[in-house]
Amino acid sequence: MKIAILLYEDVTALDAVGPYEVLSRLPGxxxxxxxxxxxxxxxxxxxxxxxVDATLAEVGEADIVLVPGGAGTRxxxxxxxxxDWLRAIDPVTKWTTSVCTGSLILxxxxxxxxxxxxSHWIWxxxxxxxxxxxxxxxxxxxxxxxxxxxxxxxxxxALELARREAGDEIAQAIQxxxxxxxxxxxxxxxxxxxxxxIVELVRExxxxxxxxxxxxxTP
Amino acid sequence: MKIAILLYEDVTALDAVGPYEVLSRLPGxxxxxxxxxxxxxxxxxxxxxxxVDATLAEVGEADIVLVPGGAGTRxxxxxxxxxDWLRAIDPVTKWTTSVCTGSLILxxxxxxxxxxxxSHWIWxxxxxxxxxxxxxxxxxxxxxxxxxxxxxxxxxxALELARREAGDEIAQAIQxxxxxxxxxxxxxxxxxxxxxxIVELVRExxxxxxxxxxxxxTP
Numbered sequence: 256m257k258i259a260i261l262l263y264e265d266v267t268a269l270d271a272v273g274p275y276e277v278l279s280r281l282p283g284x285x286x287x288x289x290x291x292x293x294x295x296x297x298x299x300x301x302x303x304x305x306x307v308d309a310t311l312a313e314v315g316e317a318d319i320v321l322v323p324g325g326a327g328t329r330x331x332x333x334x335x336x337x338x339d340w341l342r343a344i345d346p347v348t349k350w351t352t353s354v355c356t357g358s359l360i361l362x363x364x365x366x367x368x369x370x371x372x373x374s375h376w377i378w379x380x381x382x383x384x385x386x387x388x389x390x391x392x393x394x395x396x397x398x399x400x401x402x403x404x405x406x407x408x409x410x411x412x413a414l415e416l417a418r419r420e421a422g423d424e425i426a427q428a429i430q431x432x433x434x435x436x437x438x439x440x441x442x443x444x445x446x447x448x449x450x451x452x453i454v455e456l457v458r459e460x461x462x463x464x465x466x467x468x469x470x471x472x473t474p
Numbered sequence: 475m476k477i478a479i480l481l482y483e484d485v486t487a488l489d490a491v492g493p494y495e496v497l498s499r500l501p502g503x504x505x506x507x508x509x510x511x512x513x514x515x516x517x518x519x520x521x522x523x524x525x526v527d528a529t530l531a532e533v534g535e536a537d538i539v540l541v542p543g544g545a546g547t548r549x550x551x552x553x554x555x556x557x558d559w560l561r562a563i564d565p566v567t568k569w570t571t572s573v574c575t576g577s578l579i580l581x582x583x584x585x586x587x588x589x590x591x592x593s594h595w596i597w598x599x600x601x602x603x604x605x606x607x608x609x610x611x612x613x614x615x616x617x618x619x620x621x622x623x624x625x626x627x628x629x630x631x632a633l634e635l636a637r638r639e640a641g642d643e644i645a646q647a648i649q650x651x652x653x654x655x656x657x658x659x660x661x662x663x664x665x666x667x668x669x670x671x672i673v674e675l676v677r678e679x680x681x682x683x684x685x686x687x688x689x690x691x692t693p
Binding site: 267272273275285287288303304308375393405406407418423430437438439446448450452454456 | 488494506521523525574595613623624625633634652656657660663664673680
């Protein structure tokens with residue numbers, strides 16, 4: 256099973272690495288990190304470099320394509336090289352997937368037209384500007400298109416993909432192998448659960464950051 | 475707040491990236507990924523390259539030091555360059571921390587002598603061979619030494635560190651920012667919760683993998 260994970264400048268590391276850690280443990284998994292150019296991209300904090308091992312042109316097929324999110328999704332919404340790659344590879348995937356604002360890229364490529372999808376809670380509604388139907392769920396499966404909510408949700412999505420591809424036992428073995436038995440110190444991980452003041456704090460900070468603004472097509 | 479994360483060949487990516495994604499969002503956070511040599515290390519699957527931006531010699535102080543785990547912890551248990559770096563930086567840290575088998579490295583450096591600590595459930599008992607007291611909890615705090623269980627538990631540990639360093643509100647804002655509201659498809663993330671057959675499957679595979687064997691000091 257070939258798994259292609261898109262990397263680009265200003266990606267959010269956990270969006271890519273969470274699912275990678277799960278999917279790379281599938282029997283026969285071959286994971287490749289692909290991007291516009293080989294070399295190193297820096298994540299959105301600038302603090303971490305991730306290696307791009309293959310160019311997009313070198314990755315013509317994959318069973319699973321995964322598009323992570325991050326501040327760097329914004330310029331990709333109009334990047335025809337990346338969008339064309341997604342359009343070209345999608346017909347041969349078993350699963351075309353995204354984490355966080357990665358779903359906006361899939362939607363900008365036209366792949367989520369009329370489909371249910373999710374994204375980071377702050378940016379989820381923008382999906383409709385790109386023709387998809389925003390859904391407030393952590394993992395949304397619509398046919399072969401699977402999207403996850405913000406950042407950490409890619410781990411849950413990948414376990415769901417593992418279950419569908421390899422069955423309950425192997426998915427559970429992977430979950431146990433990465434000891435995914437979450438115990439966050441607070442129950443504040445979604446806007447429905449966090450205090451309203453914290454939700455506003457996080458939303459305002461994101462919405463006032465120029466690097467995070469999304470240019471949606473005018474209807 | 476300066477955060478130094480150790481990288482090395484055959485590290486488990488999520489051990490490092492989970493906590494990074496949380497800690498890098500602390501106000502004033504400066505994260506540096508450090509290793510023996512600048513360049514790229516490959517993770518334990520071989521599928522991902524992570525950039526080492528600073529040599530150990532260049533990182534003489536940090537508020538938080540984090541040692542991730544992975545197959546590559548084994549050679550480090552006798553690597554005096556790495557162990558000496560940990561011994562030298564530890565006196566100036568506020569928190570000396572580990573994820574997964576990273577705690578074995580801290581213990582091998584002599585930093586967990588007589589202290590409570592945890593590790594990946596398969597390898598946790600080896601802590602006692604290095605003078606620490608193994609504890610079956612997801613996050614263990616003993617003074618300034620904080621250890622997390624397997625792989626994904628570093629996210630929980632980092633949120634606990636965020637809480638202690640920056641308070642409840644900021645820790646909750648970080649949790650909401652990364653939308654950490656886990657929904658794994660199974661409740662199989664710890665050996666107490668998974669089916670016994672799955673526990674044995676995962677344990678046997680790990681214990682029969684030559685790359686994962688641990689050479690503990692003879693008592």
